[in-house]
Amino acid sequence: xxxxxxxxxxxxxxxxxxxxxxxxxxxxxxxxxxxxxxxxxxxxxxxxxxxxxxxxxxxxxxxxxxxxxxxxxxxxxxxxxxxxxxxxxxxxxxxxxxxxxxxxxxxxxxxxxxxxxxxxxxxxxxxxxxxxxxxxxxxxxxxxxxxxxxxxxxxxxxxxxxxxxxxxxxxxxxxxxxxxxxxxxxxxxxxxxxxxxxxxxxxxxxxxxxxxxxxxxxxxxxxxxxxxxxxxxxxxxxxxxxxxxxxxxxxxxxxxxxx
Numbered sequence: 001x002x003x004x005x006x007x008x009x010x011x012x013x014x015x016x017x018x019x020x021x022x023x024x025x026x027x028x029x030x031x032x033x034x035x036x037x038x039x040x041x042x043x044x045x046x047x048x049x050x051x052x053x054x055x056x057x058x059x060x061x062x063x064x065x066x067x068x069x070x071x072x073x074x075x076x077x078x079x080x081x082x083x084x085x086x087x088x089x090x091x092x093x094x095x096x097x098x099x100x101x102x103x104x105x106x107x108x109x110x111x112x113x114x115x116x117x118x119x120x121x122x123x124x125x126x127x128x129x130x131x132x133x134x135x136x137x138x139x140x141x142x143x144x145x146x147x148x149x150x151x152x153x154x155x156x157x158x159x160x161x162x163x164x165x166x167x168x169x170x171x172x173x174x175x176x177x178x179x180x181x182x183x184x185x186x187x188x189x190x191x192x193x194x195x196x197x198x199x200x201x202x203x204x205x206x207x208x209x210x211x212x213x214x215x216x217x218x219x220x221x222x223x224x225x226x227x228x229x230x231x232x233x234x235x236x237x238x239x240x241x242x243x244x245x246x247x248x249x250x251x252x253x254x255x256x257x258x259x
Contacts, residue, residue: 029063086238091115108158109179161194176206182220189222196226215240
């Protein structure tokens, strides 16, 4: 039987610890919290109920997710205004991982658009993309350009869904640069199942997967799972990323680069 330490740690202090763990993980199970804090499931459930009442988190079956759960997605043009400096630095760091002759995938998203802009003078590459904005950026000059076919998702300005499989299942990518709406220590999430489908398929077709995301995405949990951290080789983010989160990813074998 577990030893209750609730009498040693006052409830408010323990609940602060619970909230920190939920935010660091994005989503976490009750039994994991029990093990980490050495308290009973009943105690954890009471703490989660209290914290949910404050809006700090949301209880789900078997655990909790951060109160930063995101079920809607901003319009593309609105996203470009958020953390623009961080996104530019992340894109410049990603550029260091692209080599002459590579076949590169560029995902949708404002950080990935910054990367596309840096490739306008690189004629020694092949770029595959589902992003209308990235395609427009590279339409006049630059790499050989291949666009996915499928259904247009206007909110993200991307081509998504099962129809993208027709092309993706026939090609091999050297490196895929991916974006995400949310990121926890276990998974990547996005708002649209069709977009999630295409993201997972892209990652399965690439020799290397690099996730580009500013630190504001960390701890956000959105609607549809679009991949696992085990699918990611390198994560490039800004220096606002929590140190505990970075350590978790490195323990999982993910290379983390902060800029």
